[in-house]
Amino acid sequence: MADSGAPKPSSSVKLVLLGEAAVGKSSLVLRFVNNDFQENKEPTIGAAFLTQKCNLPTRTIKFEIWDTAGQERFASLAPMYYRNAQAALVVYDLTKPTSLIKAKHWVAELQRQASPGIVIALVGNKLDLTNDAAGGDGEGAGGDGEGDARKVTTEEAKSYAEEEGLLFFETSAKTGYNVTEVFTAIANAIPETSLKTARGPGASSAAARTEEQRVNLNGPRDPNAKEGCAC
Amino acid sequence: MAPETEEPAVKSNNEAGPGQETQGSAAVPSPSPSPSPPPPPLPPRRKASGEAPLQVGGQLQSKPTTAVSSIDISTLSFPDGTRGTFPTPSVGSGPSSLNSGYGTPTRDSSGDNLTDSMSVMSFAPTIRAPGDLASLVAAEFNRKSRAWNLLRSQSETVQPFEGIEFGDSGELAGFEREFDDIPENMTDDVRLSMWQSKMKHYLILSSAGKPIYSRHGDLSLINSSMGVIQTIISFYEGAKDPLMGFTAGKARFVVLTAGPLYFVAISKLGESDAQLRSQLEALYMQILSTLTLPTLKNIFVHRPSTDLRKPLEGTETLLSSLADSFTKGSPSALLGALECLKLRKSQRHAINNIFLKNRTDKLLYGLIVAGGKLVSVIRPRKHSLHPSDLQLIFNMLFESGSIKSGGGESWIPICLPAFNNSGYLYMYVSFFDDDNNDTQHPPTTPSQSSPSPPPTNNTPPESPQEIALILISPDRESFFPFSSLRTSLYNSLTKSGHLSLIRQSLSSPRPSISSILPSPSPSPSNSPSPISHFIYKSRPNVQFVMSSLQPLFVSPIARRKLMSQYQSLHAAMHAKHSHLKVIYSVGEDCASLGWVTPLFEFYCVAGPNVSRQAMTEAANKVVKWVGREEGRVFIIGGGVF
Numbered sequence A: 001m002a003d004s005g006a007p008k009p010s011s012s013v014k015l016v017l018l019g020e021a022a023v024g025k026s027s028l029v030l031r032f033v034n035n036d037f038q039e040n041k042e043p044t045i046g047a048a049f050l051t052q053k054c055n056l057p058t059r060t061i062k063f064e065i066w067d068t069a070g071q072e073r074f075a076s077l078a079p080m081y082y083r084n085a086q087a088a089l090v091v092y093d094l095t096k097p098t099s100l101i102k103a104k105h106w107v108a109e110l111q112r113q114a115s116p117g118i119v120i121a122l123v124g125n126k127l128d129l130t131n132d133a134a135g136g137d138g139e140g141a142g143g144d145g146e147g148d149a150r151k152v153t154t155e156e157a158k159s160y161a162e163e164e165g166l167l168f169f170e171t172s173a174k175t176g177y178n179v180t181e182v183f184t185a186i187a188n189a190i191p192e193t194s195l196k197t198a199r200g201p202g203a204s205s206a207a208a209r210t211e212e213q214r215v216n217l218n219g220p221r222d223p224n225a226k227e228g229c230a231c
Numbered sequence B: 001m002a003p004e005t006e007e008p009a010v011k012s013n014n015e016a017g018p019g020q021e022t023q024g025s026a027a028v029p030s031p032s033p034s035p036s037p038p039p040p041p042l043p044p045r046r047k048a049s050g051e052a053p054l055q056v057g058g059q060l061q062s063k064p065t066t067a068v069s070s071i072d073i074s075t076l077s078f079p080d081g082t083r084g085t086f087p088t089p090s091v092g093s094g095p096s097s098l099n100s101g102y103g104t105p106t107r108d109s110s111g112d113n114l115t116d117s118m119s120v121m122s123f124a125p126t127i128r129a130p131g132d133l134a135s136l137v138a139a140e141f142n143r144k145s146r147a148w149n150l151l152r153s154q155s156e157t158v159q160p161f162e163g164i165e166f167g168d169s170g171e172l173a174g175f176e177r178e179f180d181d182i183p184e185n186m187t188d189d190v191r192l193s194m195w196q197s198k199m200k201h202y203l204i205l206s207s208a209g210k211p212i213y214s215r216h217g218d219l220s221l222i223n224s225s226m227g228v229i230q231t232i233i234s235f236y237e238g239a240k241d242p243l244m245g246f247t248a249g250k251a252r253f254v255v256l257t258a259g260p261l262y263f264v265a266i267s268k269l270g271e272s273d274a275q276l277r278s279q280l281e282a283l284y285m286q287i288l289s290t291l292t293l294p295t296l297k298n299i300f301v302h303r304p305s306t307d308l309r310k311p312l313e314g315t316e317t318l319l320s321s322l323a324d325s326f327t328k329g330s331p332s333a334l335l336g337a338l339e340c341l342k343l344r345k346s347q348r349h350a351i352n353n354i355f356l357k358n359r360t361d362k363l364l365y366g367l368i369v370a371g372g373k374l375v376s377v378i379r380p381r382k383h384s385l386h387p388s389d390l391q392l393i394f395n396m397l398f399e400s401g402s403i404k405s406g407g408g409e410s411w412i413p414i415c416l417p418a419f420n421n422s423g424y425l426y427m428y429v430s431f432f433d434d435d436n437n438d439t440q441h442p443p444t445t446p447s448q449s450s451p452s453p454p455p456t457n458n459t460p461p462e463s464p465q466e467i468a469l470i471l472i473s474p475d476r477e478s479f480f481p482f483s484s485l486r487t488s489l490y491n492s493l494t495k496s497g498h499l500s501l502i503r504q505s506l507s508s509p510r511p512s513i514s515s516i517l518p519s520p521s522p523s524p525s526n527s528p529s530p531i532s533h534f535i536y537k538s539r540p541n542v543q544f545v546m547s548s549l550q551p552l553f554v555s556p557i558a559r560r561k562l563m564s565q566y567q568s569l570h571a572a573m574h575a576k577h578s579h580l581k582v583i584y585s586v587g588e589d590c591a592s593l594g595w596v597t598p599l600f601e602f603y604c605v606a607g608p609n610v611s612r613q614a615m616t617e618a619a620n621k622v623v624k625w626v627g628r629e630e631g632r633v634f635i636i637g638g639g640v641f
């Protein structure tokens, strides 16, 4: 973890999770924020707002996360959550092909309606249900007895992500595989210029703005840094 | 919800057995020498004709709460331009009548209701339902074997439901498994018999016969049962004589038709039809709260064969937790009233004021709720809150894990059907929870990370201990103002010490009978409290207070038995044409007393050997105690702006 002796500049990033119900959005957030997993998680109602800090070598990113419910009846509310978002995590379940179709719809909607600079990550979740060594990670849930539950190939999703200029990850909220990586990658991909900097919720926006400038000038981040988030 | 609007047409007076005491006029249990002021006379009975049609989404079960008097709710404009006025139900399309408590499919052709002159048996030509009040009163309450009499004479201190301890759960055998899932990996025969062994079922289907929800068993398992039920219901619909309920074996079937939906309750637990129907109404309200009434109607106007499961996706857990609270036995649902956290009047006043001081612009209602008990309410003078709406909110927050388990702050579009069934409000929810949210809201935030947050404890205590802040607005953009309201309110309440006061009160149990009725003799072991449990509902405040369930009524079966007693008393007192003010009944395993005045409803349960006199004396003492404690156990008025 980073040396916390000298306070690093801290910026907040608004992030929204979108995707079909039950693909594991809330589970990814729960893993990222609390390093926890619940086997039979009850569906999200409405939307949940959570925050989590992520330490980069040169700065701290405070994610302000909107975890949306994903059910159809809430679709019309989605713009409220992605409107000012700097990043979006569009999640599908790689054992369920229809969820990728839904994910593509979300990507298209974001590209049309969200702020132009938005960083989008496409995330295929529930990797632990496949035979891939990476996701099995000890628990080997679906891998051992029941064979491979994967229905969406890495290649298919990856090539789509490349076409659309999205970050791409396959994760398991259950084992934690690749979860921090998604958020770290997003933190690293947010253009410096769009980072609002603040020393905490108390900081006035004016102070934040001046600080932002200072950071922009003096705090170039190390692109090679591979440092985990604060969890 | 209180089944007050639908009352069984059984006159309990006529069925009174030898052990049963009914009093038509004396409002105070007679043997009491109590000098307490005689409660005012009974309020006028509801007129039968006035309540015939069930207004879809609007039949209010009881008055709005937390208002000193029931204030007419006036108009509220919604951001989309719609306006809501309540409590007058706005749209009435429900064809069904709620009046027949035990109605098998007969109503007299005038459209009027069951009348006194008809006998119970004429309505229930089949086997008597377990929910049949007459059978409860006449047979079970009063059947005394010689052995029982002997036992009674030997022991004055038999506790209620002692049989449970000796493994005799009676009708409730198997109740521990009531909430277990029906496993998928068994043969259909096994699964079907497990399904049949459940004591309570709730089914929801569209009038076109499409299954929507079943508490037990996946829909494929029970598809054929759904079909049968739909056929039966629609058979009677065709005859312009809607089916209200019927009995098969030990199970009572009750049907509620609401708009395009059929709701069916199947119960072996002995509720009255009115009570079951009010449970079904609560499920309907839950659906409205998800969809709003116009949306629900639209869906079926355009495509009558729509599968409603998709639009309702994600709310099955809410329906189930609601259903389960009825099956476990919920005083709040039975009485249509809320419970408050006990606080000194001055403390509650101070909390209200802090709340009011922090309030923001677009706030419609603000509530602090601790473990399902109301702590503080702030509201505009013009708008009251309705218990049935609060029931839905409390269910979502405290009974189902949907919001609790998510962590963070929630922003939920919700329709509060009793308030306005045609539009959404937006509800902010955050828990004042030490190890969860508050780490995300440190009062001052030095930017600092927690490298490894402690594993959160996911096993909640037996009764929910969470303190929730609920802020409701008609404006969907209010989240961030509310989030800062939360921070400042949290800080103020922490600094003033009120948050720890709330926690303290929350962790102390409900009042015990022995603390309310101190034993007169120096050695309490010789003279146990005459009563074992009570519930007191304040009718003007639409709130209730009850004694601790410890130690006798903690197990699910004992609790269920207790609630069944209250249900029977409640049904008897609220039977449409009953003029009961006091009812006393003795059964093999307990004695119970109900007492209703315009100011309160009081119910208590005692061991089977407790004399009527001892019970009525105790009842009087408890009522006096509530009078003294009224400012602490009830919210009177609340914070108004």
Ligand SMILES: Nc1nc2c(ncn2[C@@H]2O[C@H](COP(=O)(O)OP(=O)(O)O)[C@@H](O)[C@H]2O)c(=O)[nH]1
Binding pocket: A019, A020, A021, A022, A023, A024, A025, A026, A027, A028, A038, A039, A040, A041, A042, A043, A044, A069, A070, A125, A126, A127, A128, A129, A141, A171, A172, A173, A174, A175
């Ligand atoms: N095997 C497995 N199950 C998962 C994973 N992530 C979520 N789930 C399960 O999938 C279900 C839906 O998850 P949830 O987070 O509520 O999905 P959401 O509706 O997208 O928020 C829950 O039962 C989770 O336990 C995962 O990575 N692996």
Ligand SMILES: [Mg+2]
Binding pocket: A022, A025, A026, A027, A043, A044, A067, A068, A069
């Ligand atoms: Mg979710």
